[in-house]
Amino acid sequence: MHSVLTRGNTVLAYALSVLACLTFACFLSTVFLDYVTNANINTVKVVVKNVPDYSASREKNDLGYLTFNLQADLTHLFNWNVKQLFLYLTAEYKTTNNELNQVVLWDKIILRGENAVLDYKNMNTKYYFWDDGNGLRANENVTLSLSWNIIPNAGLLPNIVATGSHSFKFPSEYTTYRV
């Protein structure tokens, strides 16, 4: 019995299994690749203010303000199973309140085919650098690092930290003038 229905069913099932196999092969071909590379990060201007955080508790919290330089060439990270890179610049530090603080200051989406050579001078942060309390003033060790989350066509979603981070300290006095 070879009705239209059974023929259609067979063709569809075969097409789907071929697609599934190809997708799996695509995933396998890139799963063991190393996506780590180097990034150059530097801070230009660093100040800290103490102002009420109206987006959260309305209490006075430390607000860091900085501009940074960033150089990295991510072109070679792209292959046929990388649809997009989600770059993010993280500030990591320790305060008396919290053992670990991680704040993303800036992010960028790079799709495959777009320019992946980063060269930024004196960039402003994209997000406010609010601390959870008053731990930024005179903070001795804040580490900036660049990471990326790889979005594949099909496969794993690894988060990779670039080699080359930058540590800086905040000034010991609050700034009162506008920045």
Added chain:
Amino acid sequence: MLFAMFDEVKRMNKRQFLYQVLSFGMIVSSALMIWKGLMVVTGSESPIVVVLSGSMEPAFHRGDLLFLTNFPEEPVKVGEIVVFKVEGRDIPIVHRVLKLHEKKNGTVKFLTKGDNNSVDDRGLYAPGQLWLTKQDVVGRARGFLPYVGMVTILMNEYPKFKYAVLGCLGFYVLVHRECA
């Protein structure tokens, strides 16, 4: 053709019919076992989710499939994509962690944002809620498969289509006999 199928059911004897019902039960129970097994292995209460909104575009579109894990020993980190539940909302949200503060006693609070949204998620959280904690997290996105979830979106949006598909499949499994 439908009548022919019904005729076939009539022609079956009791044993054959019972066998068909049992094999139908096998399919349903093995699907359930796979789902529950995945829950144990990944530690997440729903190890596979379908993306329902465009708030993470261009990374995830509507109908993409995400595989989640939720191992308690792995700390949540900034930059990870988490799936979380908010009180008063039925559907879990898939967004990225942008801020995280961990106290000395190990309690963690974090703030999320969708890649395609211009503001953070405080407006989406329950009234008065400023941070997410570990209890809100359903899982962390670990794997990605495009388009496959489109089927479930279709089924949820057109319930008649769902019942038609389920009915046809059930009927087919009950009636179908391997031709010798």
